[in-house]
Amino acid sequence: MKAKHKLLKEYSYKLGEIYRGYTNRTLYVNISDNTIKEKLVTELMKEKFIGGKGFGLWLLWNGTKDDTKWNDPENEIIIAPGPIAGITQYSGAGKSLVVSISPTTDSVMDCNVGGFFGPFLKFSGFDALEIQGKAEKDIIIIIEGTKGTVRIEEAPEEAVDSYILVEQLTEMYADDETDKRNISVISSGKAAEHSLIGMLNFSWYDVKRKTCRLKQAGRGGIGTVFRDKHIKAVVAKVSGVKGDMNHVFDMQEIRERGRRFGKEMRELDDSQARMRQVGTAHLVEIMNDYDLLPVHNFKFGSHPDAHKIDSKVLKTRFTQGMPDGCWLGCLMSCCKAVEGYEVKTGPYKGQIVTVDGPEYETIGALGSCCGIFDPEHLFECNFYCDTYGIDTISFGTAIAFAVECYENGILNEERTGGLRLNFGNSDAAMELLHQMARGEGFGVVVGSGVRKMKEKFAKEYGADPKFLQDIGMENKGLEYSQYVSKESLAQQGGYAMTNKGPQHDEAWLIFMDMVNKQIPTFKDKAEALYYFPMFRTWFGLMGLCKLPWNDVEPEDNAESDEPAKVPEHVDNYVTIFNAVTGKDIDKHELIRQSERVYNFQRIFNLRKGFGKREDDAQPYRAAGPVTVEEYESRKERYDKQMKEIIGVEPEGKSTEEKIAITRKYREGAYEKLLDAVYERRGWTKNGIPTIEHLKEISMDLPGLIEVVKPYLK
Amino acid sequence: MDKKIEVNKEKIDWEENMTVDRILKIMNYTFKMIVVKVNGELVKKDNYNTKIIPEGSDVQVIHLIAGG
Ligand code: SF4
Numbered sequence: 001m002k003a004k005h006k007l008l009k010e011y012s013y014k015l016g017e018i019y020r021g022y023t024n025r026t027l028y029v030n031i032s033d034n035t036i037k038e039k040l041v042t043e044l045m046k047e048k049f050i051g052g053k054g055f056g057l058w059l060l061w062n063g064t065k066d067d068t069k070w071n072d073p074e075n076e077i078i079i080a081p082g083p084i085a086g087i088t089q090y091s092g093a094g095k096s097l098v099v100s101i102s103p104t105t106d107s108v109m110d111c112n113v114g115g116f117f118g119p120f121l122k123f124s125g126f127d128a129l130e131i132q133g134k135a136e137k138d139i140i141i142i143i144e145g146t147k148g149t150v151r152i153e154e155a156p157e158e159a160v161d162s163y164i165l166v167e168q169l170t171e172m173y174a175d176d177e178t179d180k181r182n183i184s185v186i187s188s189g190k191a192a193e194h195s196l197i198g199m200l201n202f203s204w205y206d207v208k209r210k211t212c213r214l215k216q217a218g219r220g221g222i223g224t225v226f227r228d229k230h231i232k233a234v235v236a237k238v239s240g241v242k243g244d245m246n247h248v249f250d251m252q253e254i255r256e257r258g259r260r261f262g263k264e265m266r267e268l269d270d271s272q273a274r275m276r277q278v279g280t281a282h283l284v285e286i287m288n289d290y291d292l293l294p295v296h297n298f299k300f301g302s303h304p305d306a307h308k309i310d311s312k313v314l315k316t317r318f319t320q321g322m323p324d325g326c327w328l329g330c331l332m333s334c335c336k337a338v339e340g341y342e343v344k345t346g347p348y349k350g351q352i353v354t355v356d357g358p359e360y361e362t363i364g365a366l367g368s369c370c371g372i373f374d375p376e377h378l379f380e381c382n383f384y385c386d387t388y389g390i391d392t393i394s395f396g397t398a399i400a401f402a403v404e405c406y407e408n409g410i411l412n413e414e415r416t417g418g419l420r421l422n423f424g425n426s427d428a429a430m431e432l433l434h435q436m437a438r439g440e441g442f443g444v445v446v447g448s449g450v451r452k453m454k455e456k457f458a459k460e461y462g463a464d465p466k467f468l469q470d471i472g473m474e475n476k477g478l479e480y481s482q483y484v485s486k487e488s489l490a491q492q493g494g495y496a497m498t499n500k501g502p503q504h505d506e507a508w509l510i511f512m513d514m515v516n517k518q519i520p521t522f523k524d525k526a527e528a529l530y531y532f533p534m535f536r537t538w539f540g541l542m543g544l545c546k547l548p549w550n551d552v553e554p555e556d557n558a559e560s561d562e563p564a565k566v567p568e569h570v571d572n573y574v575t576i577f578n579a580v581t582g583k584d585i586d587k588h589e590l591i592r593q594s595e596r597v598y599n600f601q602r603i604f605n606l607r608k609g610f611g612k613r614e615d616d617a618q619p620y621r622a623a624g625p626v627t628v629e630e631y632e633s634r635k636e637r638y639d640k641q642m643k644e645i646i647g648v649e650p651e652g653k654s655t656e657e658k659i660a661i662t663r664k665y666r667e668g669a670y671e672k673l674l675d676a677v678y679e680r681r682g683w684t685k686n687g688i689p690t691i692e693h694l695k696e697i698s699m700d701l702p703g704l705i706e707v708v709k710p711y712l713k
Numbered sequence: 714m715d716k717k718i719e720v721n722k723e724k725i726d727w728e729e730n731m732t733v734d735r736i737l738k739i740m741n742y743t744f745k746m747i748v749v750k751v752n753g754e755l756v757k758k759d760n761y762n763t764k765i766i767p768e769g770s771d772v773q774v775i776h777l778i779a780g781g
Binding site for chain 2: 272285286289508511512516520532557559563
């Protein structure tokens with residue numbers, strides 16, 4: 001297989017040393033003309049963009065034009081760890097941030113992903129990898145960080161599907177079994193070629209299980225961009241990984257904070273989130289109990305069968321006693337695997353495989369959202385989504401939307417190619433996934449995502465665009481992640497006001513808002529929608545995982561002044577940043593660092609023709625009951641709110657009338673929320689960052705002012 | 714009039730010898746990472762089944778954010 005590779009370009013570079021978290025150069029690879037070069041990291045980049053997602057956005061901003069489309073050769077995929085990435089003494093420090101122009105949103109997308117690639121890229125000598133161009137034939141890019149070479153090779157014979165390809169390449173580039181741990185591969189899969197919701201897998205070699213494991217950069221179709229560029233894989237290889245590859249300023253401080261965190265994990269995790277035992281799957285039963293687990297395309301928040309797919313059931317299938325981390329030294333170790341799973345359908349039928357996860361989002365999307373409460377389906381579908389390179393969240397949400405359209409007569413068997421798309425039909429879901437991989441049938445339609453399906457169904461099938469807009473769970477072109485936000489106004493903003501689309505990684509405020517009732521006023525909600533998105537953005541600048549921030553908490557956290565922020569962990573992060581870089585920031589400057597990049601991304605959206613108030617609109621299903629069935633399922637709640645909050649007597653009104661009253665109230669509340677949040681963020685009523693605000697946060701770069709100016713007149 | 718307490722700003726019926734555990738059960742609060750305050754005073758986890766909640770109390774069950 002390797003003999004069939006054709007070398008297109010080899011580039012040798014001088015190995016360098018990382019100094020206080022930075023290599024101070026990035027790697028540029030153009031696969032149209034096979035240019036490979038190094039770029040210097042400027043002081044401006046470090047000061048304003050910090051690293052990780054910040055670097056990615058800045059490189060993308062400079063590398064593309066206003067009208068660059070996702071499938072233009074000049075679109076880029078940028079992968080960047082941050083300055084903290086690669087340390088092993090504090091948990092969750094191996095993330096990469098992936099940035100590109102998305103096929104589903106036509107704007108900027110960013111994903112945070114584990115696996116060893118990011119740290120290995122840095123240890124190879126680069127703070128970011130910037131890939132531009134489009135190859136004629138399938139290629140792989142190989143970065144050998146020990147030798148100091150980068151190669152582009154045509155690779156005609158390797159598989160495209162991740163499950164096979166990652167093993168092939170790990171085997172190919174490792175000198176022996178021990179050397180496999182030194183390799184990380186980025187790959188996608190067949191279905192990414194025929195859909196817009198393709199994702200990227202980032203691998204690491206699991207020494208205990210002797211198999212390659214995968215983590216996903218799932219959102220927004222970057223896997224589709226990858227395959228459109230004819231990239232089969234990117235391989236990074238390093239050797240001699242040690243604890244202080246970053247040459248940090250003060251290792252003692254980092255060790256001390258790591259030790260404290262380790263103690264919390266050992267002593268408290270089993271009675272708190274049980275991340276080591278079941279990972280994020282523990283959220284299934286919690287969300288179901290609080291009526292927050294999406295059921296039947298987000299109509300409802302719980303289901304009597306949810307116990308069939310909760311963490312108690314999954315735990316019996318996860319390999320026991322093997323908490324796994326997706327980077328070295330992560331003591332939260334939330335990665336789970338189902339070993340010895342026999343594939344039941346499709347091209348790999350009968351093969352015995354290891355399935356990564358499933359994690360909470362995947363369980364919600366592939367399971368409850370589609371009305372499927374069968375763990376076997378979750379394993380099968382998760383395996384194929386991973387190997388075909390498909391984002392489980394978008395896939396499940398898109399299927400659920402199609403099912404609801406089917407059940408409402410917008411689709412029929414003729415339109416679905418003979419499939420009976422009902423909630424609970426796992427065979428149909430699997431068939432659609434296989435069709436997506438083959439580039440056939442209705443699977444391709446589903447793979448175009450909810451926004452494109454809405455357009456098609458209205459145009460070609462005469463469906464009511466308003467109804468489609470109400471039930472289609474997307475905003476900005478990205479499908480919703482798996483939490484029901486109807487009863488939390490703050491979370492509605494936490495979803496629909498995001499820069500990239502409704503992914504919960506910016507803000508998860510449901511408990512604060514809906515359960516604790518800690519942020520009752522618009523001002524309170526605006527403050528939360530200022531602080532948390534800024535704080536959470538910071539993980540993406542650093543190359544950090546956010547789970548260790550609040551999925552375990554110090555024993556005395558309850559007694560702190562702001563328990564929701566987990567102040568002791570915030571202090572750990574400030575300390576670690578300073579200890580890595582030698583800088584001297586405090587918790588306020590931490591927020592400022594994020595705020596600069598956050599506003600930059602908003603302006604980038606604006607440059608792409610989005611980023612305005614109208615782009616922060618949400619589908620009504622995210623805010624309240626669209627249908628009679630939905631209203632009546634929670635009648636007591638809605639009637640009570642109508643009486644006590646809206647001040648209207650529900651008695652004697654038809655359900656349709658009550659839906660309309662509730663809707664008017666909730667839509668009005670959302671508009672008020674937008675006003676309050678924009679003001680708090682220093683934006684105009686149209687959601688545009690003002691020049692004064694950009695000056696205040698020291699982000700008044702000329703190029704940015706030029707973009708916002710026309711909107712401020 | 715029924716005797717009440719307030720839990721996260723919602724009025725519920727008060728019961729004789731009502732404990733924190735009992736309140737969590739009534740409210741179906743199954744999430745583990747919580748902070749409980751009764752009339753502003755913190756109740757430690759160890760006391761959830763012994764601390765008796767007086768009638769008319771203001772109980773806060775603060776769920777700390779998790780998710781994703
Ligand atoms: S907490 Fe989980 S996802 Fe985060 S770094 Fe650790 S193992 Fe990876």
